[in-house]
Amino acid sequence: MKNRKKEVLKxxxxxxxxxxxxxxxLITGCSSNTTxxxxxxxxxxxxxxxxxxxxxxxxxxxxxxELCTLTAIGYLLQNNALSENDCKVxxxxxxxxxxxxxxxxxxxxxxxCFNINDISLRDSCFGDAKxxxxxxxxxxxxxxxxxxxxxxxxxxxxxxxxxxxxKHEVLDAKKCDKITYPLAFYNCVKNIAYxxxxxxxxxxxxxxxxxxxxxxxxxxxxxxxxxxxxxxxSYKGLELK
Numbered sequence: 001m002k003n004r005k006k007e008v009l010k011x012x013x014x015x016x017x018x019x020x021x022x023x024x025x026l027i028t029g030c031s032s033n034t035t036x037x038x039x040x041x042x043x044x045x046x047x048x049x050x051x052x053x054x055x056x057x058x059x060x061x062x063x064x065x066e067l068c069t070l071t072a073i074g075y076l077l078q079n080n081a082l083s084e085n086d087c088k089v090x091x092x093x094x095x096x097x098x099x100x101x102x103x104x105x106x107x108x109x110x111x112x113c114f115n116i117n118d119i120s121l122r123d124s125c126f127g128d129a130k131x132x133x134x135x136x137x138x139x140x141x142x143x144x145x146x147x148x149x150x151x152x153x154x155x156x157x158x159x160x161x162x163x164x165x166x167k168h169e170v171l172d173a174k175k176c177d178k179i180t181y182p183l184a185f186y187n188c189v190k191n192i193a194y195x196x197x198x199x200x201x202x203x204x205x206x207x208x209x210x211x212x213x214x215x216x217x218x219x220x221x222x223x224x225x226x227x228x229x230x231x232x233x234s235y236k237g238l239e240l241k
Contacts, residue, residue, distance in 0.1 A: 097121035
């Protein structure tokens with residue numbers, strides 16, 4: 001079922017529509033009245049009308065409603081017209097989660113995932129934690145980090161705050177205060193000192209000492225931070241950009 005959904009969402013074309021009809025007839029058992037032309041017209045209407053995926057919700061047969069929804073999402077994605085409201089009106093939990101996941105992926109915004117109530121599906125929407133550091137990932141403000149806090153996603157909240165500092169080249173070292181993960185805190189202070197071209201900011205490292213025993217003190221210290229800033233280079237494996 002999941003693979004079928006991905007196939008529908010990959011590309012919306014006449015060939016995809018024909019596959020959809022065959023799938024509908026052989027697997028889900030939709031009515032014989034369903035035709036490629038009708039499905040195509042319905043999908044086009046979804047783009048032209050403000051209700052979009054809402055139209056699919058009026059279909060009583062669950063299988064046909066699901067196919068309509070997936071087709072609508074695929075068409076909207078291809079036309080860069082998928083919106084948050086299109087996902088919110090979907091009643092099927094899995095389909096709604098898929099919708100928000102695709103919206104999050106194409107818009108490069110993680111906040112859309114918070115619309116998903118099921119924790120497992122929401123985590124799937126977030127994806128790998130490294131995603132938050134990707135250049136295309138949008139972090140407009142620290143409000144996103146607060147959302148991770150409220151969702152009890154400690155590591156994500158820490159990485160979000162560090163990523164915000166890196167993406168916006170923040171100059172205020174106080175922005176590191178809420179970061180509790182040692183490596184993230186160190187990199188936060190280190191980079192802010194670098195952005196300011198002021199190695200004296202590295203003194204802030206002392207606020208979190210001592211670091212865990214597996215953190216080499218020559219590196220994870222005020223002096224280690226100053227060395228990095230003054231030489232304008234990073235130690236291999238420690239830079240989280």
